[in-house]
Amino acid sequence: MVTGKLSLISIGLFDESDLTLKGLEEAKKADRVFIELYTSKWHGNLKNLEKLVGKKVEILSRKDLEEESYKLLEQAKTRNIAIFVQGSALVQTTHLALLQEARKLNIKTRVVHNASIISAISETGLHPQKFGPYVTIPFPEKTKGKLPESVYEVIKMNKARGLHTLCLLDVEDSKCMTAKEGISILLELEDRRKEEVFTRATEVVVFAKAGSENPLIFYSRVEDILKMDLKEIPAVLIIPGILHFTEKEYLSLFKSEYNRKI
Amino acid sequence: MVTGKLSLISIGLFDESDLTLKGLEEAKKADRVFIELYTSKWHGNLKNLEKLVGKKVEILSRKDLEEESYKLLEQAKTRNIAIFVQGSALVQTTHLALLQEARKLNIKTRVVHNASIISAISETGLHPQKFGPYVTIPFPEKTKGKLPESVYEVIKMNKARGLHTLCLLDVEDSKCMTAKEGISILLELEDRRKEEVFTRATEVVVFAKAGSENPLIFYSRVEDILKMDLKEIPAVLIIPGILHFTEKEYLSLFKSEYNRKI
Numbered sequence: 001m002v003t004g005k006l007s008l009i010s011i012g013l014f015d016e017s018d019l020t021l022k023g024l025e026e027a028k029k030a031d032r033v034f035i036e037l038y039t040s041k042w043h044g045n046l047k048n049l050e051k052l053v054g055k056k057v058e059i060l061s062r063k064d065l066e067e068e069s070y071k072l073l074e075q076a077k078t079r080n081i082a083i084f085v086q087g088s089a090l091v092q093t094t095h096l097a098l099l100q101e102a103r104k105l106n107i108k109t110r111v112v113h114n115a116s117i118i119s120a121i122s123e124t125g126l127h128p129q130k131f132g133p134y135v136t137i138p139f140p141e142k143t144k145g146k147l148p149e150s151v152y153e154v155i156k157m158n159k160a161r162g163l164h165t166l167c168l169l170d171v172e173d174s175k176c177m178t179a180k181e182g183i184s185i186l187l188e189l190e191d192r193r194k195e196e197v198f199t200r201a202t203e204v205v206v207f208a209k210a211g212s213e214n215p216l217i218f219y220s221r222v223e224d225i226l227k228m229d230l231k232e233i234p235a236v237l238i239i240p241g242i243l244h245f246t247e248k249e250y251l252s253l254f255k256s257e258y259n260r261k262i
Numbered sequence: 263m264v265t266g267k268l269s270l271i272s273i274g275l276f277d278e279s280d281l282t283l284k285g286l287e288e289a290k291k292a293d294r295v296f297i298e299l300y301t302s303k304w305h306g307n308l309k310n311l312e313k314l315v316g317k318k319v320e321i322l323s324r325k326d327l328e329e330e331s332y333k334l335l336e337q338a339k340t341r342n343i344a345i346f347v348q349g350s351a352l353v354q355t356t357h358l359a360l361l362q363e364a365r366k367l368n369i370k371t372r373v374v375h376n377a378s379i380i381s382a383i384s385e386t387g388l389h390p391q392k393f394g395p396y397v398t399i400p401f402p403e404k405t406k407g408k409l410p411e412s413v414y415e416v417i418k419m420n421k422a423r424g425l426h427t428l429c430l431l432d433v434e435d436s437k438c439m440t441a442k443e444g445i446s447i448l449l450e451l452e453d454r455r456k457e458e459v460f461t462r463a464t465e466v467v468v469f470a471k472a473g474s475e476n477p478l479i480f481y482s483r484v485e486d487i488l489k490m491d492l493k494e495i496p497a498v499l500i501i502p503g504i505l506h507f508t509e510k511e512y513l514s515l516f517k518s519e520y521n522r523k524i
Contacts, residue, residue, distance in 0.1 A: 012282060013375060022279040090384035093508070100387070100512055113275060113473050116381035118390060122352035123373050125362070128380060133425060134391050161419065163395060211375050246355070250362055
């Protein structure tokens with residue numbers, strides 16, 4: 001008899017104060033509470049989160065969630081298990097796979113949604129309905145030095161339709177790719193393909209520390225960004241397509257905006 | 263001397279418990295707190311929200327936020343003004359315009375993000391990076407009976423690239439378009455265009471009451487959905503593009519899922 005439950009609780013973009021009341025309530029009701037911290041850089045404090053929930057919050061490794069997820073599912077058959085996940089749950093396919101397995105086992109499931117960078121990008125003034133599919137720029141180590149051609153393809157196709165492209169930057173064991181590292185990879189791709197999709201003259205938007213009190217939004221040409229000291233994480237890159245005049249006007253606010261507190 | 267502040271606080275998808283701790287804190291610090299309820303259907307309770315914030319929450323009309331936004335901005339020059347907005351702030355261009363005006367007046371601004379349907383759709387098992395631009399299906403009254411050809415164009419172009427299309431359904435003064443009404447408009451478009459973009463045989467996903475304890479996800483052919491009593495709101499339609507086998511497998515969970523509690 002399956003009496004347990006698996007809840008995936010999104011913790012939002014930045015720190016523990018991004019948690020929703022619903023998410024907090026769900027965690028309080030759980031018998032065991034876990035958190036995964038390896039898929040993004042979380043700026044929160046685990047001790048504070050534990051205080052809010054009123055119980056221990058155990059850290060899950062990639063291995064716990066991927067290779068050994070059966071252990072979590074085994075527990076969820078009879079107990080109420082909650083897992084805090086970064087950003088919006090299920091945007092990562094790992095979490096989706098876990099949920100699917102739970103459903104197959106007739107375990108009750110619950111998803112608590114939260115902010116995601118996919119919608120938070122509207123803070124840049126770019127209209128969300130004008131974004132094409134997004135991409136993730138992987139660390140070169142992951143692709144064994146091979147350039148991520150598919151990323152270039154998506155940007156190129158979005159551009160052809162006048163659409164914006166959100167480029168997520170890879171995270172590996174809490175190490176986040178910086179905006180400048182992402183740009184370098186795109187420039188390498190351009191050097192190879194030479195289709196004028198992403199050059200030093202391309203204007204891009206860097207959006208870092210989304211959800212924090214001091215988000216950074218910076219709009220400039222690639223060559224200018226390369227000259228700057230830009231280490232803020234987590235960050236994303238946006239390559240605008242055809243700009244509506246209201247988008248242009250809004251983005252102009254961020255042309256000289258670096259280091260200005262919003 | 264501008265000493266005030268304007269905060270746009272997203273209240274999330276469903277009810278007051280979707281509010282984040284950060285959003286609640288921001289509202290508590292405000293001198294005056296407002297809420298707009300006309301851009302979507304909110305299932306929350308205003309009295310409960312007021313209890314949480316500890317002060318009166320005044321309802322803003324479309325007129326207050328659009329034609330007479332200067333009144334709000336005038337106040338925000340010297341006072342700390344917070345506005346609760348539905349879903350994720352700034353996805354609506356009205357909110358973006360307000361923020362832009364505030365920045366021009368040197369009013370300090372703050373955005374508190376929250377869940378948006380744009381990322382919550384990952385609960386259907388469809389991979390978020392495979393969505394093309396989304397569309398909004400307008401009420402026929404709004405378009406003076408003219409069919410929204412641009413909606414058809416976007417779905418068609420997404421389909422050509424194998425991408426999924428999220429169709430948001432119009433809201434007018436808290437009246438939400440149902441999934442079936444949205445489908446009827448798309449079928450009318452098909453009747454006119456006859457390009458086999460959206461027919462009675464097309465398989466679609468209906469996702470309603472996102473963020474609630476009992477979200478509804480239903481995957482079926484258009485002709486089957488038309489036979490059902492499907493009034494849940496707020497709802498969205500998703501027209502899948504080319505499905506990855508993991509997406510196919512996940513969606514199959516929702517084939518006979520109507521009325522089953524998740």
